[in-house]
Every structure is written in C-alpha cells, then in structure tokens.
Amino acid sequence: MTGPVSPQVLAANAGYLASVLMFMFGIMRMGKVKTARSGNQLAAGAMLLAMVSQFVEMGRIEPWFIVAGIVIGSVVGVVAAIKVEMTEMPEMVALFNGSGGLASALVALAAYAFHHIPMQPLMSASMGEAAPSAVNGLAVMLSIVIGCVTFTGSLIAFGKLSGKVSGSPVLLPGRHVINAALLIMSLGGSVMVVFTTGGMPGMGIVIAVTVMALILGVMLVIPIGGGDMPVVISLLNSYSGLAAAMAGFAINSQVLIVSGSLVGAAGLILTQIMCKAMNRSLTNVLFGGFGAEPEAGGKGGGADEYTNVKSAEAEEVAMILEDVQSLIFVPGYGMAVSQAQHLVRELGDMMAARGCQVRYAIHPVAGRMPGHMNVLLAEASVPYEQLFELDQINNEFKATDAVIVIGANDVVNPDAVNKKDSPLYGMPVLNVWEARTCFVIKRSLSPGFAMVKNPLFEADNNYMVFGDGRKALEEIIKCLKEA
Amino acid sequence: MTGPVSPQVLAANAGYLASVLMFMFGIMRMGKVKTARSGNQLAAGAMLLAMVSQFVEMGRIEPWFIVAGIVIGSVVGVVAAIKVEMTEMPEMVALFNGSGGLASALVALAAYAFHHIPMQPLMSASMGEAAPSAVNGLAVMLSIVIGCVTFTGSLIAFGKLSGKVSGSPVLLPGRHVINAALLIMSLGGSVMVVFTTGGMPGMGIVIAVTVMALILGVMLVIPIGGGDMPVVISLLNSYSGLAAAMAGFAINSQVLIVSGSLVGAAGLILTQIMCKAMNRSLTNVLFGGFGAEPEAGGKGGGADEYTNVKSAEAEEVAMILEDVQSLIFVPGYGMAVSQAQHLVRELGDMMAARGCQVRYAIHPVAGRMPGHMNVLLAEASVPYEQLFELDQINNEFKATDAVIVIGANDVVNPDAVNKKDSPLYGMPVLNVWEARTCFVIKRSLSPGFAMVKNPLFEADNNYMVFGDGRKALEEIIKCLKEA
Amino acid sequence: MTGEVLVGFYTFILACVAGYQLITKVPPTLHTPLMSGANAISGITILGALAMTNGHGTIAATIVGCLAVIFAMVNVAGGFMVTERMLKMFGSKKK
Amino acid sequence: MTGEVLVGFYTFILACVAGYQLITKVPPTLHTPLMSGANAISGITILGALAMTNGHGTIAATIVGCLAVIFAMVNVAGGFMVTERMLKMFGSKKK
Numbered sequence A, B: 001m002t003g004p005v006s007p008q009v010l011a012a013n014a015g016y017l018a019s020v021l022m023f024m025f026g027i028m029r030m031g032k033v034k035t036a037r038s039g040n041q042l043a044a045g046a047m048l049l050a051m052v053s054q055f056v057e058m059g060r061i062e063p064w065f066i067v068a069g070i071v072i073g074s075v076v077g078v079v080a081a082i083k084v085e086m087t088e089m090p091e092m093v094a095l096f097n098g099s100g101g102l103a104s105a106l107v108a109l110a111a112y113a114f115h116h117i118p119m120q121p122l123m124s125a126s127m128g129e130a131a132p133s134a135v136n137g138l139a140v141m142l143s144i145v146i147g148c149v150t151f152t153g154s155l156i157a158f159g160k161l162s163g164k165v166s167g168s169p170v171l172l173p174g175r176h177v178i179n180a181a182l183l184i185m186s187l188g189g190s191v192m193v194v195f196t197t198g199g200m201p202g203m204g205i206v207i208a209v210t211v212m213a214l215i216l217g218v219m220l221v222i223p224i225g226g227g228d229m230p231v232v233i234s235l236l237n238s239y240s241g242l243a244a245a246m247a248g249f250a251i252n253s254q255v256l257i258v259s260g261s262l263v264g265a266a267g268l269i270l271t272q273i274m275c276k277a278m279n280r281s282l283t284n285v286l287f288g289g290f291g292a293e294p295e296a297g298g299k300g301g302g303a304d305e306y307t308n309v310k311s312a313e314a315e316e317v318a319m320i321l322e323d324v325q326s327l328i329f330v331p332g333y334g335m336a337v338s339q340a341q342h343l344v345r346e347l348g349d350m351m352a353a354r355g356c357q358v359r360y361a362i363h364p365v366a367g368r369m370p371g372h373m374n375v376l377l378a379e380a381s382v383p384y385e386q387l388f389e390l391d392q393i394n395n396e397f398k399a400t401d402a403v404i405v406i407g408a409n410d411v412v413n414p415d416a417v418n419k420k421d422s423p424l425y426g427m428p429v430l431n432v433w434e435a436r437t438c439f440v441i442k443r444s445l446s447p448g449f450a451m452v453k454n455p456l457f458e459a460d461n462n463y464m465v466f467g468d469g470r471k472a473l474e475e476i477i478k479c480l481k482e483a
Numbered sequence C, D: 001m002t003g004e005v006l007v008g009f010y011t012f013i014l015a016c017v018a019g020y021q022l023i024t025k026v027p028p029t030l031h032t033p034l035m036s037g038a039n040a041i042s043g044i045t046i047l048g049a050l051a052m053t054n055g056h057g058t059i060a061a062t063i064v065g066c067l068a069v070i071f072a073m074v075n076v077a078g079g080f081m082v083t084e085r086m087l088k089m090f091g092s093k094k095k
C-alpha cells in the first residue's frame, strides 16, 4: 500500500473488520437451536480478536494497570457466571448488562475529561486524523446518558428479580412528568456541553447530566413489575449496544459503531419478539404498570373466590397414575422456584418404565424468562424427544389420560380462551382441561404472575395437590414406588 | 455543525444516506408479492433522490451535455421497456444489465484517464479529502474488468435468448484454459497498472486489460445453453452491482459502494435460489454445458423412440371435455412461444361457465424465466384464485378428470420421479399422469429443454394433440362452441 | 491516511450481509421482477458517471462521460420501468 | 472534513438493518441465551476503554480508565460464559 499506513495499523484494521464479520455470523448462528452454541463461541472469538487488534494498534500498553483491569474484570465475570444458579440467570444478565452500560459511560466521560473531545480535535490512534465536530461531542454526551440509564436501570431490574427490591410496580404519582423532565433536561444539558468551549463550566453540566441520567434509569424501571423484567433487560441490553455505538461515534471507531448498533438493533427486535410471545405490547410493558392494581386493591384471585375445588393427596394421585396410559407434564414458574425439575424427570422416567407415554408441554412464557422451562428440563436431562411446544401438543390433550401441572398457573388458564375481559384473553394457553384428569401441584390457591383467578382449579376433572412442588413430587414418587 | 462543511455537501450527504435506506427497504419489499410493486417504486425514488443529491453536491452542471445524456438514456430505456413484449423480458433485462456494466467500466476508465486515480490524489467532490492509495487504483481496474465482462456477457445472453446467437452451448476445446489465462492476465495487468506511475505505458496496459475482459465476457457465456440464460443474467446482474461498488471504491463514494454491494449480494443469492428451483448447482450451470451433449450425439428423445403414442383431434378433445367436472391446465414454454395464454384463458372461462372446476398448475421453472407462466397468465387476466403452485396442487391430480398440458414437457416428465439415471431425476414435477385423462398440446414428439424422452407421451391415459399451441386451442374452442 | 477506504470495507461487508439477508425467501414468481429491479439499482453507477464528467472540460472526457451517463441511464430508467410493467400485472390480478 | 463521521452514519444504518435482519425468527427457547449473548457483544466498549486509558498518564485518567476496563470485561467475560453455560445444556440434550 502506498501512503503513510504503518503495518500495525493495517493489521489492526484487518482484525477489526474480521471481528465485525464474526460478530454478525455469530449473532446469526445464535438464532438457531442447532448452531446457537457455536455462534456464541464465534462471537467470543470475535471479541478476543478485536481486543488483540486494539493492542496491536496501540503498540504499547501504558499504564500497565490496564492489564490488571482486564484480569480482574474477567475473573469476576467468569466466576459469577459459573457460580450462578440456572434460575438466577436473568438477574446475572441484568448485572452484566449494567456493568457494560457503566463502562460505556465511563469511556465517554474519559473522552470528555481527558481527551477533551467536544472541545478540540482528538488525534484518534485508530484513525490518525483530526475529526473534531459537534457530532463527536454529542455522541460523547449521548453515550454518557444512555450508559447511565442502562446502568441504574439494570441494577433495579436485578434488584427486582433477586427480591432485593420489591418486585411489584412502584407507581410514583406524576412519574411520567418527572421522567419527561429528566429526559429533556439531560438532553438539553448534553447539547449545552457540546457548544461550551473550554473547561469547567462544561464539566459541571456533564456531572449534572450524569446524575440526571442515573436517576432516570431508576425511575424508568421502578414502575415495571418483576415479571416483566426479562423484557426490560432485553431492552436495556439494546440500550447498552447503543451506548457502545455512541462511544464509537465519539472516538471515531467503526468497530464500536458497527458492533454496538448490531446489538442495539438485535436487542430491540428481540424485545419485540418477547413481548409478542407474552401477547403484550412494548408500550404496555414499559408504561402499563402491569400487576400493580390487584396488589393495591384486593388480590385478583384469593382462596375465598373459589368454590367446588377438589384436592387430592399424594397417595390418591399415585393410585390414579398407576392406570394411566398417557401423561403430559406442564411445568411453570413454581417448578423453577422449588427446583423440582429433577423430581419431575424421575417421575416421568418411572411412568415411562411402566409403559406410559410421557410428554412435556412447554409454554413459551412459562416461568420468568424466555426458554426458562427448556433450560431447567435440559438441566435435568429430560430427553429432547419428550419436549413439545405449545402448538405441537395443544391438540393432544384431548386424547391424554392425565396431566400434571407443576407450579404453572397463567399458562393453563382457560379464561385466556373463554373470557373476553380477562387480562390474559388472547394469549395462547395449554388446554390442559381437555385431558381426562388434571392435577395441579402448587402451594395454595393464590394467583400467578398475572394476578387473576384461574377457573381451571374449579373444573370437574381437576384435582389440586397442595404443597411445595418438590415435596409434593417426592411424596407422589414414594407412594408410586410402594404401590 | 462546526468544521468546514458547506450546507450543500451536508444536504447531499443526507440525501445519499436516505437513498441508501430507501434502496434497502425497496429490495426488502420487492421480495414479497404484496409489496413488490411499491418496493420497486421506492427504489426508483431512491435513485432519483441520489441523483438530485449528486447535483446538489456538484453545485454546477458542466458540461451541459450531461443533461442531454440523461434525457437520451432515459428515453431510450423507457421506450424499450414499454415496447418490449412480455415474452421478451429476459432479453431486455440482459440488455439493460449490459448497459449498466458498460457504464461502470466507462466511469472507471474516466477516473483513470482524466482523474488519474491510481497515480495521484483525487480531490473527490463528495469527500473533499485526498485519498490516494493502491486500493483506489485497484478498484478502478476491477471496475473496468467486471464491467466489461458484464457488458459482453450480457450481450451474448441477449443474443442467445433472442435467437440472434445459437442458443445451444458452444463448447470450444480448451476453453477452461483460455478463460483462466484471460482472467489471470487481466488481473495481473490490473495490478501492474496500479504500480505504474505516470501516463502512457499504463494506458497501454489498461487498454489491453479492457480488451481481455471484453473477450472473457463472451467466452464465459458462450458455452452456456440458452435455457440457462436467466440464471446467467441474474449472475451478471450481481456482477454489475459489484462493478458499481468497485467504482465506488475508486472514487470514494459510499452510496456507490453500499448500493452496489447490496445488489451484488442480492443478485448472488437470487442466482442460488433460481438454481435451486431448477434443481441444479451453480457450477453445473456455469461449466456444465447443459444441453450440449444430446445436440452433439443423437437427439435425446426423437419421435422414433416412442411406441404406443395415442393422439387425439380437436373434436375428440372437445367431446371429452364436455363431460369433465374438474380440469387443470399445465402451461409450459410452448404456451409462451405460441402466445396462447389468452386462448387458454378463454377455454378455461368456457369450461368454468359449464360448471367445471378450472385450475392452473404453475411449475416454478416452467418456461424460460422464473415466474414466466405467472407473468403470461397474469397478462391474460386469469383469476388469481385459479393459480396454484406445485406443492399446493400436486396432490389434486389424482382426483381430477382432465389435464391439458400446453407446450410443457420437462416439468411433467414422470422420469424425474421414477428414473434414477434421468438428468431430471430429483426435480419436483407436476404429476399430471395421475389424472383420469391427460392431453398434451405440442407440435411433435421432440423433446423439451432438457433434451430427454418423456414417457408421459406413452401413458395409457395420455393423448397427444399435435399442433401449434395457439392453433390447437383455437380448434378445440371452436369444436366446443359448436357442440 | 486511508481512513475513507478502510471504512469503505465496513460498508461493503455490511451491505453484502444486508443484501444477502434481505432476499431470503423469495417465491419463484418474483424471481424475474426482482432480478430486473436489482439490475436497475445497479445503475447507481450513474452518480459516478456524473461526478467523473462534471467540471472536466476536455472533449475526450466529455465524450466518455456522456456515454457513461447515457448507458447508466438506460439501465436505470429501462430497468425500473420494465420491473414496474411486470409487477403491475401481478397487482391487477391480485384485486 | 467530517468524512469519518459521515461514513459512520452509513455503517450505523447498515448495521442496524443487518442486526434487525439477522434476528428474524428466533424460537422462544433461545430468547434468553440470545439476549445474554448480545449483551456480551455490547461489551465491545472495552476497546474504547483501552483506547481512552492508553498513554494518558494522569492518575484520574488511569483510575477512570481502569474502572471502565474492569466493568467492560465483567460484561464481556461473564456474558459469554453465562451464555455458554445455558447453551451447553441445550447441546447435551440434543445428542
């Protein structure tokens, strides 16, 4: 090549390009069950390549603390990822996401404070050419705002999921006005900074903007119910991609722009897909305060509302199961809470050994995160052929002897099909009531995530098996063994 | 904005960006039947916007001949597009495509000859910054090579489709060696030009490279059979996109790079989709010389090979049709040749008026271009509800009284299903032989595009109706009216 | 520096991926119109033709430039027009 | 000139389209792993953290930079690891 391009810069840029390609193919592969794992590994490899290229481009590493930072961060991340329980995955992802948002905000802050990006030309190592402009400056500020919102928003989401913050929506009066004010002020401040030339007054505004963005993150997530957190995390994830893209505009790095906006767009569409699976609109999730009213008024479906509920003891269940030719398990959030997946599989294996046809019906939004049930049942190594998705199995209930529902509630609510004014109306549900006999294992008659009454519990062919999911299953298994 | 950006340049660049977005959405919409038309219009609007933006950026127009060029080109293009017969669409597209390829090559030539791109920095109006480099130079040469191959290749494809050049594959001995030599020499010459500084020796090589590329285009397409031309045109279309992208690299224009490579990639995948529909591989199309051997040896299915062929006169056909309750038309290339689509529809309407169920079965590769039959039947305003694709209707033949095949041959060849060593084996075909009675309207027993014998003609329930498609149908209609 | 050229590689790669993704499942009916529509878009080289001709006074440059403009415009105008004609037929029949 | 920034808009738009197109039909099973994998990729900001810290001697810059590096690395390493763990389960079951 002619022109003043050093071999390092050339090599680094080739590396960046390759890593962008790898990210794209990685994301593409992550979208299919068969290739998902290799897709993730490809993306991880791309990240490594991008980092190595960055080091090649920088030539020297100074200060050496950088390396310490990399090691510390990696160790913390990996240990946390290995230690976390399968059921706590969403919380963990929220924390990681917040961490990434904070990092983008810090990068932008550093660009402002130490490289004076909005004020004077930056000699970007990666481009080697002066590119001072209001665009860079605005990008710095947007990166700070979006990064900070992602950070505190993710922390609140983590708190709600892990029970450290109340999971139910906290609806401050006038919150829409407050949020709008915070948003406008932080954006206005950002614009002001860009047109302030020279030091300290600018710094004051930057700090004010940062604080406002941090508060905004809390305010936006606090009014959303705990059950909607997966959607919120996915959205915040899209934000953190956007924050990285903005940081890329700030420092003129194409890798950051491309990878960041890839994630931003992918996260957004994923959020929409998730909402669709729950039969909700994104607006409804973000501003609806779903699950708040019933908490405030009377419970949406207390024990008092039910009449004619039949219940069964473990022995009775075992007795009936002895004669059953076909059985479908329907797991729900309660199975996750009581960690009953291994027992479910044990019971399934016992029944299969007796010659009974055993299947598992997986509702797309059973549990509290998408794919929750698949992950848990996979953990308990339930054979893949026994797992069926909603539309594959929904016609099979009619011809099935018995259904065992373990800690599921909303996903088996007949009102979703029959009752027009139910909040669940329109969501596809598993038609368990069509089976000859149905058992529902849960601790009480209290409602599920949607806080509505479930008429299934009053059905003629339905028996409640009260108790913790794990304990109830243990007893049933014991009785079945003795029989 | 700070920095020395003139409002024109800013506006122009906004226009470019918007047009790129519009191109993308246009292409996306063109992929679905419902939105295809609006997609094409969106893309046309994008092109207009891009051109206007270019004028805005240039500020002045000089020489004024440019405008004359635009007017002349538009008039020629539009008149040709309006005058062309529906059946001649593929030829027309080939011509347009060749024209685009030539334009890209001319742009690159101008960049080399008048703007000295490989040799000295170009002050690109659109970017205003010096960007001299071997990359630009190489892009100039690649644009010339690809553009020239596209040009002559498209001309040959046009010639083959319109019958001006023999449609059958011309297989020169040693053509692979010659082509490889031409390719290597033109690429080698390109690299040499890039590293030759200063005038005329470079110009000599450029001319040599141009000539070689022009020959290469002819050589690559000549050995391919006329029936494979749609695939070849699609591939050449992908090339002309690539040529535009290379021109973009040469003059540092992002719009050209992005739009060109969009088309390049879309054309490539479209080519693959088309090959798949024909159950061929791209390599086989490009290097296979499909349809050549039988031409060289004895005909693959002459009249002499057939025994027990039954034929029927128009009156007999009309008599049988009188009692038919369900009828399926299977159009093929012969319908296109004899322009019989309007008569087909007339017969269909007559039968429908008699209370018969009338349907049309469209094979994906019937005719000589994808969607050929759809276009023709649409031209004859056959009701959309009566058109069925292969997998929709293939199970219906069993329960059908009569099938009329008009000038189709390969797409109704039972060997594709039954005979492992048939060249057609594996291609999904319309199972017309399952109907109670089958009529095949064609002029003789001679084979179709694939040059193989068709055992359908010997089937017990099949009657040949010999004659030109149009004439045969006219007679049948006449007899049916008289009856 | 080669900043612009380098960045060109990003847009090139991204556009290829986008182009590939945009055309995933096209029904055979649309193969020909899509081919011809894409062909019209490849006439974008008209911008290059305009830029190369503009403000370059020599006769040779004017001739080559105007030829490039003419050929590119034939591709653009003819391409979109012929696509429109094909698609109009589908449209009328859909009603 | 703002060439680089301008071109940034192209890559931004193209990447958004590509990102959108890449995730068209994801089965619910993969929503959580995909979310977490995408999250890990957003840790790409680590490159910015490295670039901003490198060669800037002041203590304040070092502290802010190292914090950015640490947080970004937690996101990257943890994100890919946790995704791998989730997907490993699907893998084992597929066999």
Ligand SMILES: NC(=O)c1ccc[n+]([C@@H]2O[C@H](COP(=O)([O-])OP(=O)(O)OC[C@H]3O[C@@H](n4cnc5c(N)ncnc54)[C@H](OP(=O)(O)O)[C@@H]3O)[C@@H](O)[C@H]2O)c1
Pocket (backbone or CB within 6 Å): A227, A228, A229, A230, A231, A278, A331, A332, A333, A334, A335, A337, A338, A364, A365, A366, A367, A368, A369, A370, A371, A372, A406, A407, A408, A409, A410, A411, A412, A441, A442, A443, A444, A445, A446, A447, A448, A449, A450, A467, A468, A469, A470
């Ligand atoms: N999957 C997702 O991505 C996602 C995301 C956000 C929201 N959601 C929502 O979450 C709901 C999921 O439906 P679902 O049927 O799985 O759950 P659910 O409707 O929330 O019901 C869970 C039931 O499990 C029972 N339970 C809790 N702990 C238990 C234990 N230790 N042992 C036995 N049972 C226990 C509870 O009843 P007791 O208290 O009586 O035991 C509760 O009724 C849907 O409304 C969905 O829209 C899902």
Ligand SMILES: NC(=O)c1ccc[n+]([C@@H]2O[C@H](COP(=O)([O-])OP(=O)(O)OC[C@H]3O[C@@H](n4cnc5c(N)ncnc54)[C@H](OP(=O)(O)O)[C@@H]3O)[C@@H](O)[C@H]2O)c1
Pocket (backbone or CB within 6 Å): B227, B228, B229, B230, B231, B278, B331, B332, B333, B334, B335, B337, B338, B364, B365, B366, B367, B368, B369, B370, B371, B372, B406, B407, B408, B409, B410, B411, B412, B441, B442, B443, B444, B445, B446, B447, B448, B449, B450, B467, B468, B469, B470
């Ligand atoms: N659609 C595409 O995109 C495409 C592209 C490339 C290749 N192809 C290939 O083209 C073939 C298409 O199959 P096809 O069944 O439609 O056509 P075909 O197999 O080529 O047969 C066409 C038949 O039409 C008859 N015919 C010609 N002129 C006629 C006239 N004036 N009146 C009546 N009949 C006439 C010919 O027989 P007579 O001479 O006896 O009349 C011939 O056998 C396939 O092999 C396909 O792979 C298709």
